[in-house]
Amino acid sequence: MDATAVRERVAAFLAEHDPATTDPMEFLRARFDAGLAWVFFPPGLGGLGLPRDRQPLVDQLLRGTPDNDPGRIAIGLGMAAPTILAYGTEEQKQRFLRPLWTGEEVWCQLFSEPGAGSDLASLATRAVRDGDEWIVDGQKVWTSGAHLSRWGILVARTDPDVPKHRGITYFICDMHAPGVEVRPLRQITGEAEFNEVFLTGVRLSDDLRLGQIGDGWRVAQTTLMNERVAIGGGMPGGRRTMVGMIADTWRERPELRTHDLHQRLLRLWVNSEVMRLTGARLREQLAAGHPGPEGSGMKLLFAKLHQEASGFEVELLRDEGLLYDDWSFRRSDGVDFLGREAGYRYLRAKGNSIEGGTSEILRNIVAERVLGLPSEPRVDKDVPWKDLPR
Amino acid sequence: MDATAVRERVAAFLAEHDPATTDPMEFLRARFDAGLAWVFFPPGLGGLGLPRDRQPLVDQLLRGTPDNDPGRIAIGLGMAAPTILAYGTEEQKQRFLRPLWTGEEVWCQLFSEPGAGSDLASLATRAVRDGDEWIVDGQKVWTSGAHLSRWGILVARTDPDVPKHRGITYFICDMHAPGVEVRPLRQITGEAEFNEVFLTGVRLSDDLRLGQIGDGWRVAQTTLMNERVAIGGGMPGGRRTMVGMIADTWRERPELRTHDLHQRLLRLWVNSEVMRLTGARLREQLAAGHPGPEGSGMKLLFAKLHQEASGFEVELLRDEGLLYDDWSFRRSDGVDFLGREAGYRYLRAKGNSIEGGTSEILRNIVAERVLGLPSEPRVDKDVPWKDLPR
């Protein structure tokens, strides 16, 4: 379908559903049904089976019409949807994708555990079969939006007697089920972006299993790959960057300038520009259908630059760098790097090298998958999960 | 023996051996026999069994008398002598220590091999027993002074069927024996400070074995420990340092100055001063009889600072930094950091993080022995040497 055909299709849809008079949720549902939600999804599942690079045109043509609030559905869109598409049954796809995309049902991710961070495959949350149901017990952590979510993507251990990667099964967790308890987790910034989720005797119907029993690690790879693509791709999108903002402060406040700070700012500015160009080149590669290994590196670059720049900014501001905007304990839905103060940026940026894969794990990945360096001796291979040291 | 007694002893010795009229070598031999060579060695072996900190007084009292050329005997003094003292038979001590100290017999170290650098214990040079003799075959590398040496301290494999640390024996190698071939090894500076030593059917009498058969790794630890002490202790001795010399250039040549270079020079100067203070504190600890773990770190600091400073200097000099003083291939006995040009310093300093234990190995040692972090999984434990991958 070429651009003209897409334009015609959108025009026809808008003719039938006037955004000014249609109920916003009805409008979104209709957009999904018309295949104009994510056009690269298959027909019947909100898409038209088009290449991914057709999506921007559709979004542009529908700008100003009711919106599905990308922030709220980010995890559903970026992680749950591709996994359901790849591994879900027909029923699961029909049941979950539409309300996921319209935002009627929010999703969260139940992967990390206190004892299983970088080594996610060592996870200890148990799911035990009981007839047509599974009974889940365990604790998850770093779950954003858990308190707002209808569903969660969950990995749990169904067989402790085989090596760790082989005894995991992937589920869709009903966040309204009895035994699901969500507690906000306060961070060093003072607020709680994330939650701990305690699962106690939670019963999930076998319909909510995604993929085969014991195949959960492979299913989770789809989720994690999409998470990294989402983080990498969403990087230096806006025109305003952290270093750009610091440069504005520098321009406006000559009294803050010293030669030490000046030399460091010039270095930061170069690094920021190199990162921007790296991202731009990566996007060109993606558009040309050659996704280079550079993607694995963007998150590393981003974390390093953010941390250096925000540390620099606190020092630059001196007196003001000693202040903080707000320590009150409250939930927050996201990261407002540019809207808050320097102290917040400094503290929050520390998370950039931990969340979504630590920088240490990402360096391992680059070294092994991109450079082809040999892996370290593995002591947990072929050992049943239950015999591993923890 | 207190300071007064030492003074008296030296005075008595000088009264008997007038340095102005005694043959220099005779004077040194007599000094050794008087126990005034290394006073912390046992009586009869050039010493008086005194504490190590009495030595500076003796050296001071004998300043101006014939000298044993510390550069020539450095390896004998710093590595061979303490090992012979610890593991040698009475005959070996009597035979080797005096000419070692007087400089009549120069020593070299035959440890590293092309295939056994950081992993010295994997060494492949073989020594096979043949009656009262051992037949040695193999290749050693990074041997300084091999062409000037009468003797070498040698580790060789005597049992390939046991794990690597257990099948090594320590020998004194007769460098004049048939089958010993010394070839200069050219370095990136253009000259050859070191040699390759090829050992082909070299016959060593069993008298030249130091310590028990198969105990060579433990014997070698004494040598290596003394090597690191020698490197660490000998560090920022002189008043003139590399950074001090660069600072002089900076003061004398204002046309070279930029703010970039200025900020970097200030950092280097601070690092150099911190290293100086670290060394001074370490020496105070040693003098107080509490040798802190800081010693392990001095070589790391030294290598890093030297490399940064010498790289900075080449950049500072611009046009002149593009030049080199001399590429001619010749033997050289040592490192003249401050006497040669910036390009030489830059290239030679690269070796500071490799020779005498790479910075990577030293960081492992600090992490494990000082910080108590666990060692990595070992794949070569309990495996016979002959079955190890190489």
Next chain:
Amino acid sequence: MSLLYSEIEDQLRAAVRDLLADKTSPGAADDGGLWKALARDIGVAGLLIPEELGGAGASAREAAVVLEELGRTVAPVPFLTSAVLATRALLAADAAEVGDLLERLAVGESTAALAVPFASSPYRPAGADVRVKESVISGRIAAVAGADVADVLLVPVEAGLAVVAADDPGVTVTPVTSLDTTRVVATVDLASADARIVATEPGALRDSLAFGAGLLASEQLGIAEWCLDSTVGYLRERTQFARPVGSFQALKHRLADLWLEIVGARAACRNAADQLASGWSQSARVAVAVAQAHCGAVAVHAAEECVQLHGGIGMTWEHPAHLYLKRAKADEIALGTPGDHRDALADLADLPAPA
């Protein structure tokens, strides 16, 4: 001169460490009892005050050891602000005029604060924006450390120091939401407050700030030591991939490098304290600048590694790592940034800037 710790210093450290272990933990507020115990029972409040005024007559060396321990616990006590900075400023005034106050400080009866922005650099102290007319003072000073718990404020004025009672009706001290929650800064507003002006030696403000900066390095050393120790401890226990995380070589090398930085910091701190104990000289100035140029960044580096290598748990409010990160970052700014101290070496070490 020695860069080691003396036996007396070791004993003082042990006393402070025991008391802190007994009475507080990182992040705990001080209901007054902690400072009282430190100030009076161990006598740290009067450490730098001469014996004839009721103090211990000790030197910067001993104060440095106390600061190492306070850094290790990020204890919320006004030792640096009252017993070091304010005390040092008063010691530059005529004893006849400030002897009473020093006697009260020495026994912990009174607590003082030098009313300058905590970020003031010793090399270019900002003139406080205050007006003095006869014995009445007005003005505002932002981001003052220790003012919230002081009953006496020392305001630098042209003639020397204005001594102002914190409970004067013309004084308002407003604590501000601070990055470092264990040492809050406050805005000091003076609206026609009564002031007693005492003369000080010329350059006393700069010297007091430099003296404080030199000792702050020891607090930074203590912070860095705690961060390294707790990280090593955690990595020895924490298992991932069926191995202690501390057995991963990349982390081991980073911690070895951090340890080396801290070894250097200890030498630089001891040198600064020793030089300051021997009086105010050119070499003391160099020692302060070197210690601050090095230690400020070491503490921040240690705290950042501590948060990172604790993984997710280090990002939580519940774990104490963040308290050290915030203190380390605030300390980096306090009393001159590392860059300010390096810049000072351009003159002090004769490394002139480009024309």
Next chain:
Amino acid sequence: MSLLYSEIEDQLRAAVRDLLADKTSPGAADDGGLWKALARDIGVAGLLIPEELGGAGASAREAAVVLEELGRTVAPVPFLTSAVLATRALLAADAAEVGDLLERLAVGESTAALAVPFASSPYRPAGADVRVKESVISGRIAAVAGADVADVLLVPVEAGLAVVAADDPGVTVTPVTSLDTTRVVATVDLASADARIVATEPGALRDSLAFGAGLLASEQLGIAEWCLDSTVGYLRERTQFARPVGSFQALKHRLADLWLEIVGARAACRNAADQLASGWSQSARVAVAVAQAHCGAVAVHAAEECVQLHGGIGMTWEHPAHLYLKRAKADEIALGTPGDHRDALADLADLPAPA
């Protein structure tokens, strides 16, 4: 505009790479055959020269790709000095005056050198110490790259360029013992040599140096790539402690970081080449400064890691690593240091220095 390599660029790269693999190896001297083959057979000598003068009429983008390959082999050919720097300087002159020379350069019949110190910064080119009187030139220029193999010297003079034949009896070119043994610098002495003065656009010298600097970044990228590749290859093979050395995590992390620097270098180089191909603009100036500020240090870092991680063997004359280290270090100084290029961004990116 694109930051990728075009198909034509890929083909050009393959041709250059094949030829280099066939005819040379790192450290081998060029007996003249290598440059002749590159210049004539592949036509790189005339890459930047318009087609009507016998060149390929290609742009900075293609020249950049050639430089990447030359960096990868530290080939001792005068591409940068003659086909980029000197050619670019000539292209700023009146074609009528220099067309003949450009035609000879295009086919590799002649080789030129811009007679300036190789360390000249585009932001403050040193005025050459030469005197011109009518058509006679005298003076000395130190540390000129490419002069040893040039038959034409282009000496910047007030009015533009003095074109001097290297075989003029008044010309002496003395190669100097150079840090970079694969690109030797020489002293050019002019003693009343015959010169033809051609006028150039104002600012032509600065622009030529900046153009060369922007392309030098691609040579630096090639150096860094070779160093990373050869290090990775060695560490995969080299066994210590019964493991491939490349399986040690500390080394893996360092190489991952180095790879990231190189990924950034590639983007910055492509951007600089692309901007230079689109003409001389403010954004081209920024692109050159960014590429040089980044890539100079990346090449040195890569070469230093290459030597270190090869262990002892990397310190030997026999292994090629040192050739890359020396080239990388010399390139860092050439045409402005990274610091010079960063400094230029103070103006270009409006990040003013302290007053």
